[in-house]
Amino acid sequence: MLFDTAQLNPQEIYRLLVGGVTPRPIAWISTLSKTGVANIAPYSFFNVASCNPPILWYSQVNPRDGGDKDTLVNLLDTKECVVHIVNAQLLEKMNQTCASLPAEQSEFDFAQLEQCTSHSVKPPSVRGTLVRYECTLREVVRFSSLPMGGSAALLDVKTIFVDDAVWLDGFINQAQLNSVGKMGKDFYSLTNDLVELSRP
Template structure:
């Protein structure tokens, strides 16, 4: 038996919990930004994906008007840092609602490294970083989708195999429902079958 859920008949928070428990796993954009007055911000955003390949554009969604969004609007730049399993405690700590004047890098004790093409710093211990310039934003209800053009990417050589990022070395975290996080598990290697090669 299936149970029906009408978003018009349940509370916003209840339907939010339903969505985040069923749209899983969600990759985490650990977004670093710098405010107009020079304060570095760092926060995880689990509404994150690729938007375009040419040009390379990624997107994350700010539910409400968070510091990441305000800083990107003010400065036009951000960095998406990969959220790896060994840094789970620090990633979760940067989700705390620190006031805008407090840098999560400093409050949590996370080392920075300078970016090459944008002002916001990268997370030094993250194996992958995508430096982005703001492409556009799109307001949808209580949220804002931020699109960033990737102007530079950096990958630590320790997670590269034959020049390609290796999932078993990166060990990315994912968000699930409630307070649940997903860690790296098994991989199914299944190649696509061209139509002409289909059997039956």
């Protein structure tokens, strides 16, 4: 099959992109609204943008009715967030935070997530996550304001939390981290098998 994107609608393009660009790391991002409501939502368009300085990026796909999701609204208002790395133990809790809730309702409460205080930013962290990055907003790049268009947020990493249980000889122990990736449709990938190859 060969697909010409000019001949496809946005939903068809979305299915081809998320079904092939896999597995994708998941940024489980907590923010605070300007009225103090704690929001948390997962984003699988996410990765490292720079190590010096340390910058992460994530992208939202605009809702079908247009506009910004609560995470980006809050980031633009308060300029702070926490990016959690999802592991298998928290997969079902993370999935619950995909629910479309009104802005005034906290996903922390809806998913019954236990909070803990973050070190350098105001949004709360999820207790039990093994790796998380406390960030401030650097910049938002707008690609399209249309439904299913995108906006990318660049995040300056201020503090990195790594649980002692996954810290081994100066590295994050990948087997112990047991991180989860996003696949197409409603599928996720688990870190069941690791293959180590030395670079040539």
